[in-house]
Amino acid sequence: MKKYVCFIVPSIAVVVIHTSFTGSGPSTKAELGKLLFFDPILSKDRTISCASCHKPEFAFADTGVVSLGVGGSKGSRNTPSAMNLSLQRIFFWDGRAKTLEEQALAPIENPVEMNLPVAHAVLRLKQSDDYNNYFKAIFNSEPTASNLAVALAAFERTLETVESPFDQWKFSDDSNAVGDAVKRGFAIFNSKGKCVKCHFGADFTTNEFRNIGLFNSKELNDSGRIVISGQPGDLGKFKVPSLRNIAMTGPYMHNGMFKNLRQVIDFYNEPDKVIPNSLNRDSVLSKPLGLTEKDKTDLEAFLLSLTDRRFSLSEHGY
């Protein structure tokens, strides 16, 4: 009998340990990606995670003009939101990645972000018993650069938001979900404001590049897309960003030069007043829009209505 007890007790312990292990660890690619997204193991000095710059409470964007990488190093572009990327076809302000998987690894290696060669990051994951087990359970493989990218991208694809007042107005056909200012603002967005020419689609982006007039080769010298494409016409062009949760993701533009949405609207209304010497600005913005103060207020109300309820209710849930 004693022998049986000796055998049974360790067996139960193994089962309990295994159960608790599998119960607490990630069981899908997206769950593993979430763990990695928040883990500073992927940065050189183990201080920075993806979430350090893509902050959940700010729609996975940052509140600084530029974010700080390892050792306090500064990038040159504003951190875009990592939400609502599933339908997007280009990534980064200059579109240098065509897939989320391709995008996911770049910040790990970037010297002013996480500054860790991907091969080294993978080695760290392999040296972690937990991560080794997670990758084997989910990918049937040890950690590799490829499945690291797949996991991070899978998590990012879960970050979709469809519960803004605007969504409720349209999808649920609930005209009380938004006020009259929002409805007027949406009409201006589609007409006088010309916003829809670039911000058309489910995430309010046409997935293309535009030069909105923030390049003058002097103090504004980020030439944008041209560095990737080599096409002269791409001088000063940047990706048209999504407008979902835009109220949460300021400051705005690729260089974070506008602190709030009103500054953005004022700029688009009269670009020459703000940047009089821009180069290669898009013809859509060749003339002032002629928005009244009421138009601007309505347009801003519409933009605010694109905020998902999880942010308005402070239900981050991440």
Added chain:
Amino acid sequence: MKKLLIAAGIFALISLTITDQLTGTWETKLSPKGNVTRVVFKSDYTFEGFINKKPFVTGKYTFENDVFSFVDNGCDGKKGVYKIVFFSNSDSIRFESVNDSCEERRNGMIRTVLGRVK
């Protein structure tokens, strides 16, 4: 007078039937990428389009003799004209381009098959 009322009634019924042929909610099947497109044709001759529950297009349309003409908030206000082909007991539709100079929209629409949801 009685004949006139009956004729008016029949006309109203026919009009209602024609309107009902398109009005309502239509959806694509789940695409390989996991996307579902929904279009709601309303009885006031406006429509709304959604991808994965996200509104992406809104517009106004006419529908006569299976010809669907519309303008939406994309494509710089260009008009699109399509023949709507009903099939599967009119529970499914597809679009045949008659005239649409907005190439991206046309490429999307001629590939789209929608099934009636309600």
